[in-house]
Amino acid sequence: MNxxxxxxxxxxxxxxxxxxxxxxxxxxxxxxxxxNIEIINQESKIxxxxxxxxxxxxxGEELEENNIKYSNNKIRIETKKEDIKLIxxxxxxxxxxxxxxxxxxxxxxxxxxxxxxxxxKKCFHNGIIKTIAKENCKLNIxxxxxxxxxxxxxxxxxxxxxxxxxxxxxxxxxxxKTSVTNYYSNILGVNASNDLKTIYLGKNEExxxxxxxxxxxxxxxxxxxxxxGVLDGNCKKNFKGTIDFKKGCKKAKGNENEFCLLLSDKAxxxxxxxxxxxxxxxxxxxxxxxxxxxxxxxxxxxSRGLSYKEAVKLIVKSNFNKIIDRILDEEIKxxxxxxxxxxxx
Amino acid sequence: xxxxxxDINRNIYDIKNKDNYEFKIKKGLSKEIVEExxxxxxDPDWMREIRLKALETYEKLDLPTWGPDxxxxxxxxxxTYVKPKSDLNSSWDDVxxxxxxxxxxxxxPEAEKKSLAGVGAQYDSEVVYHSIKEDLLKKGxxxxxxxxxxxxxxxIVKEHFMKCVPINDHKFVALHAAVWSGGxxxxxxxxxxxxxxxxxxxxxxxPESGQFEHTLIIVDEGASLHFIEGCSAPKYNKxxxxxxxxxxxxxxxxxxRYSTIENWSKNMMNLNTKKAIVGKNAQIDxxxxxxxxxxxxxxxxxxxNGENAKTEYTGITFAGKGQNLDTGFxxxxxxxxxxxxxxxxxxxxxxxxxxxxxxxxxxxxAKNSKCSVSCESLMLDDISRSDTIPVNDxxxxxxxxxxxxxxxxxSDxxxxxxxSRGLSEEDAKAMIVRGFAYPISKxxxxxxxVEMNNLINLELEGSIG
Numbered sequence: 024m025n026x027x028x029x030x031x032x033x034x035x036x037x038x039x040x041x042x043x044x045x046x047x048x049x050x051x052x053x054x055x056x057x058x059n060i061e062i063i064n065q066e067s068k069i070x071x072x073x074x075x076x077x078x079x080x081x082x083g084e085e086l087e088e089n090n091i092k093y094s095n096n097k098i099r100i101e102t103k104k105e106d107i108k109l110i111x112x113x114x115x116x117x118x119x120x121x122x123x124x125x126x127x128x129x130x131x132x133x134x135x136x137x138x139x140x141x142x143x144k145k146c147f148h149n150g151i152i153k154t155i156a157k158e159n160c161k162l163n164i165x166x167x168x169x170x171x172x173x174x175x176x177x178x179x180x181x182x183x184x185x186x187x188x189x190x191x192x193x194x195x196x197x198x199x200k201t202s203v204t205n206y207y208s209n210i211l212g213v214n215a216s217n218d219l220k221t222i223y224l225g226k227n228e229e230x231x232x233x234x235x236x237x238x239x240x241x242x243x244x245x246x247x248x249x250x251x252g253v254l255d256g257n258c259k260k261n262f263k264g265t266i267d268f269k270k271g272c273k274k275a276k277g278n279e280n281e282f283c284l285l286l287s288d289k290a291x292x293x294x295x296x297x298x299x300x301x302x303x304x305x306x307x308x309x310x311x312x313x314x315x316x317x318x319x320x321x322x323x324x325x326s327r328g329l330s331y332k333e334a335v336k337l338i339v340k341s342n343f344n345k346i347i348d349r350i351l352d353e354e355i356k357x358x359x360x361x362x363x364x365x366x367x368x
Numbered sequence: 369x370x371x372x373x374x375d376i377n378r379n380i381y382d383i384k385n386k387d388n389y390e391f392k393i394k395k396g397l398s399k400e401i402v403e404e405x406x407x408x409x410x411d412p413d414w415m416r417e418i419r420l421k422a423l424e425t426y427e428k429l430d431l432p433t434w435g436p437d438x439x440x441x442x443x444x445x446x447x448t449y450v451k452p453k454s455d456l457n458s459s460w461d462d463v464x465x466x467x468x469x470x471x472x473x474x475x476x477p478e479a480e481k482k483s484l485a486g487v488g489a490q491y492d493s494e495v496v497y498h499s500i501k502e503d504l505l506k507k508g509x510x511x512x513x514x515x516x517x518x519x520x521x522x523x524i525v526k527e528h529f530m531k532c533v534p535i536n537d538h539k540f541v542a543l544h545a546a547v548w549s550g551g552x553x554x555x556x557x558x559x560x561x562x563x564x565x566x567x568x569x570x571x572x573x574x575p576e577s578g579q580f581e582h583t584l585i586i587v588d589e590g591a592s593l594h595f596i597e598g599c600s601a602p603k604y605n606k607x608x609x610x611x612x613x614x615x616x617x618x619x620x621x622x623x624x625r626y627s628t629i630e631n632w633s634k635n636m637m638n639l640n641t642k643k644a645i646v647g648k649n650a651q652i653d654x655x656x657x658x659x660x661x662x663x664x665x666x667x668x669x670x671x672x673n674g675e676n677a678k679t680e681y682t683g684i685t686f687a688g689k690g691q692n693l694d695t696g697f698x699x700x701x702x703x704x705x706x707x708x709x710x711x712x713x714x715x716x717x718x719x720x721x722x723x724x725x726x727x728x729x730x731x732x733x734a735k736n737s738k739c740s741v742s743c744e745s746l747m748l749d750d751i752s753r754s755d756t757i758p759v760n761d762x763x764x765x766x767x768x769x770x771x772x773x774x775x776x777x778x779s780d781x782x783x784x785x786x787x788s789r790g791l792s793e794e795d796a797k798a799m800i801v802r803g804f805a806y807p808i809s810k811x812x813x814x815x816x817x818v819e820m821n822n823l824i825n826l827e828l829e830g831s832i833g
Contacts, residue, residue: 033755035759283762288732288765291761292761293762296771296773297756300754303750305776307774310771311760311769
């Protein structure tokens with residue numbers, strides 16, 4: 024099926040090839056319940072009853088409709104103060120996941136959501152994660168995509184962040200032949216804050232499409248987006264980041280930074296960092312940069328006896344380090360580091 | 369306390385002359401109209417064919433699905449060709465009194481005496497005055513109006529006309545190619561370096577009309593040129609259209625500085641297209657000040673085709689009440705060791721909207737290229753709008769690329785610092801706004817284009833409150 028995904032909130036010239044992502048993909052329907060999932064928690068209330076409203080942006084009409092109609096896993100979490108882990112294990116019997124996760128942040132919580140393939144077969148994931156961070160609550164949410172190299176992964180994320188609430192999001196986007204993320208943050212309450220950090224690593228013919236949109240609506244709200252990526256082979260990456268200062272967000276601040284390390288002269292990196300502003304008492308900054316591995320750093324590390332490949336791995340991991348450190352679960356952190364090594368071999 | 373910056377003083381630019389034309393084509397766009405323009409201009413057959421082909425392309429292309437709203441523009445209400453009651457002259461004394469007075473008030477003849485090597489002045493659809501200094505003629509420099517160039521240098525024009533900017537680039541390029549009239553042609557021979565600039569000034573007086581001038585500049589190998597372009601129009605209640613086209617060829621080792629001071633009236637739709645093809649070791653610098661028009665969509669473009677080619681873009685946009693100025697810069701790195709430096713600033717006030725829209729593309733073969741982009745936007749009140757929409761498309765690893773943008777209001781800390789040094793709050797804010805614009809305004813050709821002082825009349829002192 025030909026689909027148009029991840030539309031930018033504001034269009035620009037069609038010739039720039041960034042307004043949306045066009046793909047020809049198989050979207051499964053009528054699939055059985057996804058069974059291989061581990062839920063690790065103590066006190067938070069976890070149910071299956073979710074009533075999602077239409078997404079503000081999302082991953083396009085077709086995928087949203089597919090998710091609403093054919094969802095084979097739903098999880099609603101009302102947080103208590105604790106660590107929560109959701110691990111979706113794709114295997115030969117569970118190759119397709121169309122899921123919904125709703126997180127109601129009543130209390131501070133650390134939530135890790137991991138998707139990983141324990142199979143070589145092609146997997147499909149079409150997910151929606153909706154978060155409401157209530158007044159004064161602090162949520163640390165980590166998403167880890169370790170799906171295999173044949174898989175397609177589509178994730179649509181939406182946040183409503185209320186007064187004095189803090190949402191720290193970390194997206195570890197390593198897996199999948201195609202990985203598409205739509206992230207929308209509705210930063211509503213006075214002093215509400217959202218910090219989003221992402222790493223991505225693409226290689227071969229993979230496609231990475233990241234569309235991050237933050238709307239600052241409340242006074243003294245804050246958004247901080249930091250994206251660190253590596254591209255190898257013929258991989259193509261689109262990063263679209265929008266910070267939208269809406270009327271009334273007096274004294275709001277928004278920062279956005281993307282750095283893309285290019286390991287191949289065939290890789291393509293497109294970035295569209297947008298600042299939209301209808302309020303004067305704000306501060307908005309964005310920066311993007313691309314380049315290859317610094318020769319001086321390589322020389323220094325290799326002069327200490329490491330091979331070229333080991334040196335590159337070390338540099339990549341040092342770029343990613345401050346983001347990987349946000350994974351509080353040591354086991355998952357180890358899996359992430361091993362996956363980075365594997366993908367750079 | 370809020371900083372209030374006055375609108376640009378437009379008294380001089382709003383002088384309206386009677387719409388006293390020799391010939392005005394009927395409004396709208398059709399094959400008959402295009403053929404009539406071609407007949408009026410006594411086009412050779414090849415040019416007539418280009419016009420008709422362009423009209424076909426125009427009809428096939430859609431309006432852009434992005435950018436400012438263009439729904440107010442009705443081609444059925446626009447006269448695409450207005451011939452003033454004047455022939456092309458080489459002496460200001462021969463230019464009719466009312467037209468001469470207009471250019472006098474804009475300061476063009478005065479600037480010509482003081483600091484320009486040549487001047488072209490277009491009034492509505494035709495060039496009414498063109499001159500160039502004798503010594504440049506002797507060096508082989510050609511500076512003339514486009515119609516003369518089509519007839520006197522057909523081979524050069526044929527080789528370059530609508531080649532840098534292809535007819536199907538977008539709808540308004542196709543429109544331009546169908547109905548173009550006026551504009552300047554410049555050829556600077558190999559190795560000739562012009563020490564002082566040439567300037568063309570475009571004035572649109574007639575209401576409900578369009579100006580479609582074509583500028584074609586070829587700076588041959590090792591040559592150098594500074595070209596200044598100025599534009600203005602008085603304000604009418606009906607929409608006017610400007611869809612000019614600028615094609616620049618900067619050959620190997622050549623240098624071109626292209627400065628534009630654009631101060632169209634606030635009923636103008638300014639849908640202009642400018643591109644440069646830059647050869648080996650060559651450089652083009654764009655300096656742009658956009659102050660006027662109701663709607664602007666203007667994104668000069670450098671295509672760096674030769675090794676070591678360079679480009680710099682320095683631009684400032686000032687949008688006041690009722691203005692939607694969508695401007696920016698495009699650069700394509702197509703060869704090794706190319707470099708680009710972009711510095712853009714914008715100021716929005718009184719409900720005006722500024723958008724910085726841009727493209728940087730570093731293609732596969734542009735190894736060791738460098739690109740640095742910086743854009744800053746200043747919001748002077750909470751009823752205005754400022755957007756930054758840059759696309760950075762990097763297709764090779766051997767590249768150093770950086771882009772940064774800032775948006776915000778005047779910093780309280782800076783005001784505090786300056787006030788602690790004895791300045792009043794008014795003076796402190798005025799100084800900060802001036803300082804914000806300074807890196808760009810210092811690059812504008814103030815000393816040559818006399819109208820500059822009138823254009824950036826920010827009138828900061830006494831207007832802060």
